Each structure stands twice: as C-alpha cells, then as structure tokens.
Amino acid sequence: MNTDTYALELQQISHTFSDRQKSVHVLDKISLTVNKGEFVSLIGPSGSGKSTIFHMIGGLLTPSSGEIYINGRQVTGEKGLISYMPQSSSLFPWRTVEENVGLALEVEGMSKKQTLQLAREWLPKIGLGGYEQAYPHMLSGGMQQRVAFLRALLSNQELICLDEPFGALDALSRLEMQNWLLSVWEEYQRSVLLVTHSIDEALLLSDKIYVLSDKPAVIAKEIVVPLERPRHEEMMVRSEYLQVKQQILSLLKNRQT
Ligand SMILES: Nc1ncnc2c1ncn2[C@@H]1O[C@H](COP(=O)(O)OP(=O)(O)OP(=O)(O)O)[C@@H](O)[C@H]1O
Ligand SMILES: [Mg+2]
CATH class of the missing domain: 3.40.50.300 (P-loop containing nucleotide triphosphate hydrolases)
Known part of the structure; x- marks a missing residue:
C-alpha cells in the first residue's frame, strides 16, 4: 500500500x-x-x-x-472500518463490564476467552479492577465512559x-x-x-x-x-x-x- x-x-x-x-x-x-x-x-x-x-x-x-x-x-x-466511541455511553446493559470491553474484538473474530483475558488485564489499568463482572448500571457515569473508552481503544x-x-x-x-x-x-x-x-x-x-x-x-x-x-x-x-x-x-x- x-x-x-x-x-x-x-x-x-x-x-x-x-x-x-x-x-x-x-x-x-x-x-x-x-x-x-x-x-x-x-x-x-x-x-x-x-x-x-x-x-x-x-x-x-x-x-x-x-x-x-x-x-x-x-x-x-x-460501516465497520473504524473504532468508534460515541458521545453517549453505548454499553450493553445485559453484558458485564468485561464482556462489554471485549465486544469489538469479538465482532472482529477473537474468541471470547481471549477477549475476556485482555479485558481482565486492562480493567485494573483504568481503575476498574474488581468490576469485571459488574453490570453497567452498577457503575457511575464516568466509570461507564471509561469502559466504553477501553473498548474503543482495544479494537484492532x-x-x-x-x-x-x-x-x-x-x-x-x-x-x-x-x-x-x-x-x-x-x-x-x-x-x-x-x-x-x-x-x-x-x-x-x-x-x-x-x-x-x-x-x-x-x-x-x-x-x-x-x-x-x-x-x-x-x-x-x-x-x-x-x-x-x-x-x-x-x-x-x-x-x-
Ligand atoms: N438525525 C438528525 N435529523 C435532523 N437533524 C439532526 C440529526 N442529527 C443531528 N441533527 C442536527 O444537526 C446539527 C448538528 O448536530 P451534531 O450532533 O452533529 O452536533 P455536535 O457538534 O456534535 O454538537 P455537541 O457539541 O452538542 O455534541 C444540530 O443542529 C442537530 O439538531
Ligand atoms: Mg456531539
């Protein structure tokens, strides 16, 4: 190219x-x-x-x-050519924090096991260690934003x-x-x-x-x-x-x- x-x-x-x-x-x-x-x-x-x-x-x-x-x-x-973090939080309420983080990678074809591993590695780095299995409604607005942000960043x-x-x-x-x-x-x-x-x-x-x-x-x-x-x-x-x-x-x- x-x-x-x-x-x-x-x-x-x-x-x-x-x-x-x-x-x-x-x-x-x-x-x-x-x-x-x-x-x-x-x-x-x-x-x-x-x-x-x-x-x-x-x-x-x-x-x-x-x-x-x-x-x-x-x-x-x-569609589908960029990693995009929209203005309002776009977390899926029925998915846990770690499942939300891995979503973009799953869509890109990575196995769920791998995406969860990556999510667990990164969540503590954005101050969300311990929240891996929480659901979005249990998080503050700012914490939800950090999850959405991490998801955008980890996408390939x-x-x-x-x-x-x-x-x-x-x-x-x-x-x-x-x-x-x-x-x-x-x-x-x-x-x-x-x-x-x-x-x-x-x-x-x-x-x-x-x-x-x-x-x-x-x-x-x-x-x-x-x-x-x-x-x-x-x-x-x-x-x-x-x-x-x-x-x-x-x-x-x-x-x-
Ligand atoms: N689907 C739509 N139908 C009609 N008008 C729309 C639609 N989406 C956006 N607009 C209008 O287009 C303009 C720009 O909207 P946009 O959301 O892109 O602004 P923005 O620069 O992102 O603003 P902000 O900084 O407040 O987020 C606004 O006047 C809005 O009302
Ligand atoms: Mg806007």
Whole structure:
C-alpha cells in the first residue's frame, strides 16, 4: 500500500438534514485529513455537526455530497472500518463490564476467552479492577465512559474516533485519562480523531486541531500544535501554548461574525 495515503481523508463533505417540515444545512464542504499515527482534534460550537461527521466516518449516515477515504480507499457509507466511541455511553446493559470491553474484538473474530483475558488485564489499568463482572448500571457515569473508552481503544481498527470521551469525568480523572490515552497512543501510534469542547485537552493531546464554525459548519482554521512530545502539563504555561489557546478562543468567540 502507498504509505503516503492518509488514515482518513474527508473531501468536501456537505450535509443537509431534511424532513417534510424543514431542512437544516449542517456541514458545508468540510475537508480534513488524519495522517497515519497522527492525533487530530475537532473543536467547535455545540450543534455545529461534530457528531454528524463521526456518524459519516462510521458509515451510519451518508453525506449529501463529498467523499470519505480510509487508508486511501473511498469508503463513503461503509460501516465497520473504524473504532468508534460515541458521545453517549453505548454499553450493553445485559453484558458485564468485561464482556462489554471485549465486544469489538469479538465482532472482529477473537474468541471470547481471549477477549475476556485482555479485558481482565486492562480493567485494573483504568481503575476498574474488581468490576469485571459488574453490570453497567452498577457503575457511575464516568466509570461507564471509561469502559466504553477501553473498548474503543482495544479494537484492532487503525483509526479511532472518540466523541468527547472525557465529558462526564471530573477534572482529576479527566487529567488521568488524558495522560493514560497519551501513553497508550505514544506506545501504539494509532490514528486518532477526537471531538472535544476543551481547548486545553485538544492542545495537550493533538498534533493538529481543526476548529469548526457554527452551522453550517466550515473549517474555520487548521492549527498545527507547536509543542514537542512527550507532552506534559507544565507546557500549559508556555507563551506559544497561551498564544494558540487565545487564537482558538477568539475563533470560537467570534464565530457569529
Ligand atoms: N438525525 C438528525 N435529523 C435532523 N437533524 C439532526 C440529526 N442529527 C443531528 N441533527 C442536527 O444537526 C446539527 C448538528 O448536530 P451534531 O450532533 O452533529 O452536533 P455536535 O457538534 O456534535 O454538537 P455537541 O457539541 O452538542 O455534541 C444540530 O443542529 C442537530 O439538531
Ligand atoms: Mg456531539
């Protein structure tokens, strides 16, 4: 395979939701790329169409126009090619925690015995040792999110799409999870596309950030994060960090103009 191809490429994606009463133009010619092994964030106002973009990448929704490429292949409308963590927890209530973690791998053909072994190995690393056989309703919202996150991460798909994976976590657990995600990503070098509302989160984790405008959303700006790796929190006080942060803030603030 041509190694120059992107892990993900969106070309001129536009979308309008219509029903009998009205139509809503949500996305307007969105083009973006995720290189192999790159960590990319998508930041934008609520309702701008970020989750809609993810539904399209996952093949759950076909764009009104435009094309989606994964590893250089046109896949618009095809399902099952990415690992996807949706915005709301998607755990199956009738499956235990460890069975939920193993689900994506089972779908990919791994034996249940192997998936459970992997789940038992990983759950303690996200602070959920002892909860292997619990059911989702016995967990807090943040714990449920961690299970969904681990499931997405363990799937063998090369591209991981995370839709606000840390939204329900308190500041401290959020920081811990960000650091954990960073260390896993640095080790495995998967391609990640992350939706977040947190500018700090986007800056700390990403190589590249796309800032979306209000709907109909266009890419307001593509920003290459000027920080070396490994990343650490002390970088948040650097002048180049604060400068980019300010830039993103004003893009989001001035979005109506
Ligand atoms: N199935 C649908 N039918 C009609 N309109 C929809 C549908 N799904 C989403 N929308 C509309 O599209 C717009 C974008 O929604 P989307 O969920 O993608 O926003 P978002 O950027 O993910 O927002 P948030 O940050 O709040 O999660 C919203 O105005 C929403 O009402
Ligand atoms: Mg959303």
